Structures are given as structure tokens and as C-alpha cells.
Amino acid sequence: GCNHIVAAPKPALFDCVDAICDLLSFDRFEREVLRFVTALERLPRLASFAARLFGSGEDMIALVGRLAGAEQGDPAGRVRRSGPVTLGLLFTGDGNGGGGDVGVDWRFARIIGAGLTDSDRLVDALAGLRQQARLGPDDYVEQGESLRLLVRLLSGALRCRAAGVNVLIYGPPGTGKTELARTLAGEAG
Numbered sequence: 001g002c003n004h005i006v007a008a009p010k011p012a013l014f015d016c017v018d019a020i021c022d023l024l025s026f027d028r029f030e031r032e033v034l035r036f037v038t039a040l041e042r043l044p045r046l047a048s049f050a051a052r053l054f055g056s057g058e059d060m061i062a063l064v065g066r067l068a069g070a071e072q073g074d075p076a077g078r079v080r081r082s083g084p085v086t087l088g089l090l091f092t093g094d095g096n097g098g099g100g101d102v103g104v105d106w107r108f109a110r111i112i113g114a115g116l117t118d119s120d121r122l123v124d125a126l127a128g129l130r131q132q133a134r135l136g137p138d139d140y141v142e143q144g145e146s147l148r149l150l151v152r153l154l155s156g157a158l159r160c161r162a163a164g165v166n167v168l169i170y171g172p173p174g175t176g177k178t179e180l181a182r183t184l185a186g187e188a189g
Helices: 013-023 028-042 044-055 060-068 075-080 106-114 119-127 137-160 177-188
Strands: 090-094 100-104
Touching: 013 028, 013 106, 013 119, 028 044, 028 060, 028 090, 028 100, 044 060, 060 075, 060 100, 100 106, 106 119, 137 177
Parallel strands: none
Antiparallel strands: 090 100
């Protein structure tokens, strides 16, 4: 007889997970964390196995860290500092038996449930629907020079993919801060 090993098809939920990892430029460790936690929660056989491990006091955060490739040191800490946790796709907590718990946040669960893979739809799902500016640069004549500077700053940051470039707009309610932010975003692309 022939011995053929047939690979099981990749679950569709991983298409969504991989699309999010690509969109957010997660590194290998972060990708694996997101994939393992999603699998441990959303694939029935693995979910049952994970529940038994957690119920016996296993630190699921550390386990996911080790599975994702954290070899030395503090695998649970590395998971807690990873992009999927800090961006709110996953949550971590302490279990009753002493072990840490990790799971899929409800907002990310909705994205998985919808099977989203298109980057524009993922951005809308993660950050909210985009709001179009109702005003343009000509509506800010008195702040024209400042507006042009901010547009150049933000455009350059986008072009260079610079992290940590922020603009603080402050003032009392009703003065147009949100509309100014929309206008800046529209002009900066």
C-alpha cells in the first residue's frame, strides 16, 4: 500500500490573522503569538485542550510565548509586550489557579468572524470608519503656515513610515479640533 500523508487545509481564520499580521507589520514572534492564541481559542479540538491545560494551572501566556519561539528569559513577558497584546487584539490576565490566561479580544473576534482579509476593510474594522473632511486648507487661512507645516510633517512621516510622529491639537469643546484633524489627515493622505 501507499503511505500518503495528506495535509489538512489551512483553516480560513488564518487568512484573516495573516492579513492583519501583514497590515500591522508584525514580526515572526508576534505573528506566531496571534496565530497560536487564535487557534487555541477558535479551533474546537485545540480549544478543548487549552481549557484543560488552563484548568490544571498551566500558564497559558508563557506556553504561547514558548510555542511562538521565545527560547530564554520571560516568555510570558514577551507575549505581554507583543504587538497583538499592546494593540488590543489579544488580552492577558491572571487565572484562578495561578497560571496566566490569554485570549482573543471581542473586537478581534468580530473581525475573525467576518472573515476580513481586505486591508481597507481591516483598517475600518480596527480603527473605525474613515471620516471625510468637510473643510479644506482654504478654510484655515489664518493658520495657513502652521497647516502647511503639519501637512508636510505628516506626509513625510507617512512616506518614511516614521514611528512616533504625533500632533497634539488642544482647545475647548466646539472649536473645530476634530474637523481640523480630518482636514490634516485628508491633505496628508
